[in-house]
Every structure is written in structure tokens, then in C-alpha cells.
Amino acid sequence: MTDMVREYITTVLDKGIRLDGRKLDEFRNIEVEYGISAKSAEGSARVKIGRTEVVAGVKLEVGEPYADNPDEGTIVVNAELLPLSSRDFESGPPSIDSIELSRVIDRAIREGKGVNFKKLCIKKEEAMWMVMIDIYSINDDGNLFDAAGLVALAALKDAKFPKLTKDNKVDYGTKTTKNLPLEKLPISITVIKVGNHYLVDPSSEEEKILDARLTIGVLEDGTPCSMQKGGDNPLSLDEIDNMVELAVKKSKELRKVLK
Amino acid sequence: MAIEKRTDGRKFDQLREMEAKVGVVPRADGSAMFKIGKTIAVAAVYGPRELYPSAFQNPERGVLRCNYNMMAFSGSGNRVRPGPSRRSKEISLVTEKALLPVLDLSNYAGSVVDVFVELIQTDAGTRCAGITAASMALADAGIPMKDLVSSVAAGIVHGNVVLDLTKEEEDMEATDIATSFATRLGKITHLQMDGEASAKDLRNALELAKKGCEEIKKLQVKALKEKYEGGKND
Numbered sequence: 294m295t296d297m298v299r300e301y302i303t304t305v306l307d308k309g310i311r312l313d314g315r316k317l318d319e320f321r322n323i324e325v326e327y328g329i330s331a332k333s334a335e336g337s338a339r340v341k342i343g344r345t346e347v348v349a350g351v352k353l354e355v356g357e358p359y360a361d362n363p364d365e366g367t368i369v370v371n372a373e374l375l376p377l378s379s380r381d382f383e384s385g386p387p388s389i390d391s392i393e394l395s396r397v398i399d400r401a402i403r404e405g406k407g408v409n410f411k412k413l414c415i416k417k418e419e420a421m422w423m424v425m426i427d428i429y430s431i432n433d434d435g436n437l438f439d440a441a442g443l444v445a446l447a448a449l450k451d452a453k454f455p456k457l458t459k460d461n462k463v464d465y466g467t468k469t470t471k472n473l474p475l476e477k478l479p480i481s482i483t484v485i486k487v488g489n490h491y492l493v494d495p496s497s498e499e500e501k502i503l504d505a506r507l508t509i510g511v512l513e514d515g516t517p518c519s520m521q522k523g524g525d526n527p528l529s530l531d532e533i534d535n536m537v538e539l540a541v542k543k544s545k546e547l548r549k550v551l552k
Numbered sequence: 553m554a555i556e557k558r559t560d561g562r563k564f565d566q567l568r569e570m571e572a573k574v575g576v577v578p579r580a581d582g583s584a585m586f587k588i589g590k591t592i593a594v595a596a597v598y599g600p601r602e603l604y605p606s607a608f609q610n611p612e613r614g615v616l617r618c619n620y621n622m623m624a625f626s627g628s629g630n631r632v633r634p635g636p637s638r639r640s641k642e643i644s645l646v647t648e649k650a651l652l653p654v655l656d657l658s659n660y661a662g663s664v665v666d667v668f669v670e671l672i673q674t675d676a677g678t679r680c681a682g683i684t685a686a687s688m689a690l691a692d693a694g695i696p697m698k699d700l701v702s703s704v705a706a707g708i709v710h711g712n713v714v715l716d717l718t719k720e721e722e723d724m725e726a727t728d729i730a731t732s733f734a735t736r737l738g739k740i741t742h743l744q745m746d747g748e749a750s751a752k753d754l755r756n757a758l759e760l761a762k763k764g765c766e767e768i769k770k771l772q773v774k775a776l777k778e779k780y781e782g783g784k785n786d
Binding site: 329330331332333334335337344346348349350351352354371373375376377378379380384386425427429431432433434465466 | 576577578579580590592594595596598601619621623624625626627628629630631634635666668669670672673674675
């Protein structure tokens with residue numbers, strides 16, 4: 294079955310179009326909605342890319358700083374591929390795909406210095422803010438990587454610190470007007486390679502037949518800040534150049550939807 | 553000590569504001585969203601599909617399998633740890649029991665109908681909102697049904713019998729009665745009570761819940777019609 298799908302998709306790609314009529318470097322329509330769980334979460338958002346939909350929420354907890362970074366807070370990213378969102382996802386402990394997704398999103402935000410960890414320190418060696426980012430798939434129609442990256446940033450943007458009591462306990466009932474120290478927006482862009490073609494924003498059919506996948510975190514000035522290769526086939530240096538170039542170009546478009 | 557008004561200004565027999573939508577997860581076989589007050593539930597149905605391991609199969613009819621989950625950020629206060637808890641497992645079970653009496657799974661021997669319920673935001677009444685959403689999702693999936701199931705909590709707050717409790721009211725040492733009705737059949741398919749109630753109060757609370765469910769049912773039917781009569785059909 295996959296072979297037939299693959300043959301059909303590549304035949305059409307050779308003509309420069311995709312099954313759904315998009316150009317190879319064209320995203321589906323993107324929608325961002327903020328505050329979808331405003332009563333419960335400190336920050337929340339929904340992102341739709343075509344029919345793919347993800348939601349994310351930010352909860353803030355107070356923890357003890359790690360010994361190796363006593364004056365820093367931290368982020369924890371958790372992504373769940375809900376069985377609600379696709380017949381391919383199963384209940385049970387986190388699958389390897391959801392772990393990879395969590396870690397790729399974490400890496401882009403962490404390595405791109407999206408959140409200033411120093412500003413999450415409450416008191417050196419004693420108390421820090423832990424920014425818990427939980428991402429859930431609602432409908433998987435391909436490209437959960439970029440949707441998850443975008444929704445994590447949107448939820449961070451939406452978040453306000455809750456009030457802190459004198460003994461450093463969180464008063465969840467009282468939100469302040471203070472935003473999180475979100476200083477940069479590292480945008481995740483996934484480029485896939487099918488045959489000799491490079492595609493952005495893969496559909497679920499295209500994901501099933503890809504040769505290689507590269508997810509790249511890109512900063513505002515176009516500098517890549519994180520990368521993760523996936524797929525079963527290798528890439529040459531030139532191919533990686535092409536994919537990075539395409540990702541940097543597309544990141545400008547995605548950045549605009551968060552403005 | 554009777555109170556005159558409820559914390560959010562509602563009448564004793566008044567539901568919170570509701571919203572229902574069918575087909576919110578296009579890739580599922582059936583799906584629905586139900587919002588009541590600030591509680592938001594999304595449900596999706598997959599199946600009937602083959603059930604593995606095969607030891608769980610029933611050779612006479614299909615099996616219904618429900619899974620209830622609160623998103624980690626959906627609670628007021630601390631983050632909810634992801635993964636099943638004793639509470640979520642029990643709610644998954646009562647969701648199954650609430651829905652099963654209206655389903656005809658006799659043609660689906662060896663198969664399973666999976667129902668997934670996710671809570672995006674919570675403010676009391678989450679299991680009821682989940683059951684209401686799941687019932688619409690099952691209808692959307694085309695599973696043969698004798699009736700829809702509608703669900704709401706009634707309760708006793710400071711001596712008053714009230715409909716559709718908020719979190720604030722639940723926390724006031726209230727009696728909380730979560731119940732589900734198949735209103736056309738006139739039957740209760742789910743009943744849980746936390747707290748004390750006299751026989752008379754219980755009867756009154758259930759009558760009130762029944763009225764509430766009839767109102768919810770109207771909205772469920774409207775939401776289903778909106779999808780299928782509106783001509784938009786995935």
C-alpha cells in the first residue's frame with residue numbers, strides 16, 4: 294500500500310505539485326488562538342495547520358534549583374500523541390514518537406535561548422520557577438512537529454506569572470500581569486525529502502513515505518539553533534544545505550503568525 | 553441556612569451556558585466538543601475496529617472502551633500529572649457504563665469501539681461533560697443507538713437542591729450527584745453521589761437533573777443536525 298502511495302505522490306511531485314494542490318514549499322493555512330484554557334492554565338493556545346490541530350498549556354511550579362545551575366529556572370516540555378487524535382496512536386506509556394517530539398520542541402526553545410532561565414530564578418539555590426509546557430495533539434493530519442513548536446511558543450507568549458506567597462508557594466488563584474521572560478522565538482520548521490524533492494509542512498500521507506526529515510529551530514536573524522534528523526535514509530552535505538536554506542526562508546512566514 | 557442566590561448568580565434550576573459542536577476531530581470516525589460553563593470536553597470515537605489482544609474480544613457483541621483524561625494544564629491549581637490515575641480510571645469505567653445501555657453493538661462481534669475523552673479546561677462536572685460529548689461522538693460515528701445520553705450533576709448546597717454545580721459550590725460541603733439520562737427511554741444510566749441527601753432531596757435532585765438533561769439533549773440534537781443538515785460532511 295505504502296509503495297503505491299509513494300509512487301503516486303512522487304509522480305505528482307515530479308510535476309511540481311502535491312496531492313492537495315500545494316506547492317512544494319507551501320504551508321497550509323495557519324491559525325493561532327490564545328487562552329483556550331485561560332481559567333486553568335497560566336498560559337494556553339491552540340494552533341491549526343490545515344486540519345492538523347494541537348493545544349498546549351503552561352503551568353508554573355516552584356522547585357529547587359539544580360545543583361549545577363543554582364541561579365536558573367528551567368522548562369519542561371511534554372508532548373502527548375493522544376489516541377483521540379489519530380487511529381495510529383495508542384494508549385499507554387509515552388511512545389518513542391511522543392518522546393522525540395517533546396525533546397525536539399524542548400531543544401529548540403532551550404538552545405535558542407527562547408526563555409531566559411536566569412530570570413526564572415526566585416532565590417539562588419533555594420527556589421526557581423519551573424515552566425511546565427504540555428502539548429497535546431487533537432487531530433493529526435501531518436506536521437505535528439511544526440504545529441507543536443508553534444503552539445508551545447504561543448502558550449509561553451500567553452502565560453502570566455501567578456502570585457507567589459511570602460514562603461515561595463504559588464497562589465494559583467491570583468495571576469499577575471507579568472509575562473514570562475520569553476526573549477526569543479525559535480521557530481521549528483520541518484523539511485522532508487521525498488526522492489529528489491524537498492517539502493515543507495508534510496501531510497500525514499507524505500510523512501508515511503518520506504526518505505528523510507530535518508526539523509530545524511530558527512532564530513529571528515535566520516540562525517539555526519537546533520536540529521533533529523529523522524527518517525531512514527541518509528543526507529548529503531549539499532542536501533542539508535538546501536533543507537536549512539528552505540527552513541530559514543519559511544521560518545519568517547511562521548514567525549509572523551505569532552506577532 | 554438557605555442561600556438566596558448562587559455564587560455565579562444563576563437560579564437553582566439553571567444550567568451554566570453551554571456550547572456543543574460535532575465533528576471537531578476530522579480524522580476520527582466520530583467526534584464532538586461540549587462546553588458547560590468553563591468546563592470543556594472533547595471526545596473522539598474510533599471503530600468499530602478489531603480488538604487486540606484477542607482475549608479481550610467478545611464473540612457475541614462489540615466491546616465499548618472509554619478513556620477519560622484531564623490535560624496536565626486543565627486543573628485549577630497544580631499541574632495534573634500525565635497518565636492514568638485511580639480517579640481517571642474510575643471515571644473511564646462509569647463513562648462506559650453510562651453509554652453502554654443505549655448502544656447496539658450486536659453486529660460488531662470481536663471488535664472494539666474506542667471512545668477518548670479529553671478535558672481542556674475544568675470547572676466541575678467534567679465526567680458529565682465528557683459523557684455528553686462522548687454520546688454525540690458515538691452518534692457522529694454512526695454507531696447504532698437507541699437514544700443519546702445526556703449528563704449533568706445536581707446537588708444540595710446549603711439546603712437547596714441545585715442543578716449543575718460549579719467548583720466553588722462543590723467545595724462548600726455540598727452533596728454532589730452526578731447522573732446521566734437516556735431521556736427518550738426515561739432511564740438513568742449513571743449515578744454517583746458524594747455526600748448526604750434525604751430521600752426527598754435525592755428525588756428532587758434527580759428530577760432537576762432530568763430536566764437539565766432534557767435541555768442538554770436538545771442542544772446535542774441541534775449540534776448533530778448542524779453537521780449533517782448543513783451539508784458539511786467529512
